[in-house]
Amino acid sequence: MKKLDVLQIINRPSITGGMELYTLNLARELRKSGHNVTLALRSGTEFYSAARAEDFKTIPITRGGALQPYNIYSISRFLLKNKCDILHAHTGNDYWPPLLAKWLTLSSGARVFVTRHILSAPRGFSSKFYFQHVNTVCVSKAVYQTMQNFSARGSKMKMIYPGIKLENFRPSETEPSFRNKFNFCAGDYVIAAMHKWFEKTFVILEKILSAFGDAKIIIAGELKKNEIAMIESSPYKNRIFICGVIKNMAEFYSSANMFLFPSFDEAFGLVVAEAMAMGLPVVTASTGGASEIFEDGSCGYKVDINDTAGFVSAVSKIKNDPALSAKLGETGINLARNYDMAVTAAEMQKAYYESLG
Structure with a gap:
């Protein structure tokens, strides 16, 4: 041609x-x-x-x-x-x-x-x-x-x-730089999240931190002043870590145990495919383009965006079952090849x- x-x-x-x-x-x-x-x-x-x-x-x-x-x-x-x-x-x-x-x-x-x-x-x-x-x-x-x-x-x-460029997302070859930067302990359960819709999704993050005392959340992207103020006034502020703009997203995912993406109006959600490629179980909203990337239960779970308790439950399923978490992560790596x-x-x-x- x-x-x-x-x-x-x-x-x-x-x-x-x-x-x-x-x-x-x-x-x-x-x-x-x-x-x-x-x-x-x-x-x-x-x-x-x-x-x-x-x-x-x-x-x-x-x-x-x-x-x-x-x-x-x-x-x-x-x-x-x-x-x-x-x-x-x-x-x-x-x-x-x-x-x-x-x-x-x-x-x-x-x-x-x-x-x-x-x-x-x-x-x-x-x-x-x-x-x-x-x-x-x-x-x-x-x-x-x-x-x-x-x-x-x-x-x-x-x-x-x-x-996505799959060659840039290789779990076994990526340094967990943010886990190292924030001096997380081996027993800390780290959840990766994005800055988008922060004002709307912050209640979900707080409920998760309330439910799991060993959980920490790392956030990629720039937050607005009022969003930073929300964190500062939260009783869980010492377990929320802002990573800012990240050039190497693979290092961000490699620093986490799970990817949380409660998207309100995402047209697709490349970050979900990236997290899957890095072997992370994913929890996302059941609406919008992000919900099309995987079948519920295959490499993670999809939850109604208004169901805060549902997000906590989905995180609990993955966090409390290491074998399930590993299976979801492996499936995600395979599914990511489609993208x-x-x-x-x-x-x-x-x-x-x-x-x-």
């Missing part, structure tokens, strides 16, 4: 979230397959530096709204000077510039793709018009269903799960080729 010329567009300054890392990994896999990949990025940012360090070709875009004139100009200029088969935008503010640039430059042969990674439906007539003219990649069945209910007739949609970035990239390439006819 012919090699494609692809422009990947993501208007984020750093690689601290799942979507940013997913976009970079997708670009890597596409290039590994022989495709000609260019990245549209904000100049002078961490993301830009990382891309340049790997010798990716780049074009500049700037921060701004969906109709940022400079971004439309920059992509149009690229299209006038280069052959391009695919323009793929990965965040909401990036959606309109590639489509408008395609129209302005009369690049009828190019196909515009957008990644849809939020559960809420778009709003307004302009959105219905927009999604009739692009190829939408939904990151989960939940997102796909939302878009099906919203989109106008003729909309082109695919459901492709995001992937390897190579699998995602192959599905994406198939979608690209199908759009070109």
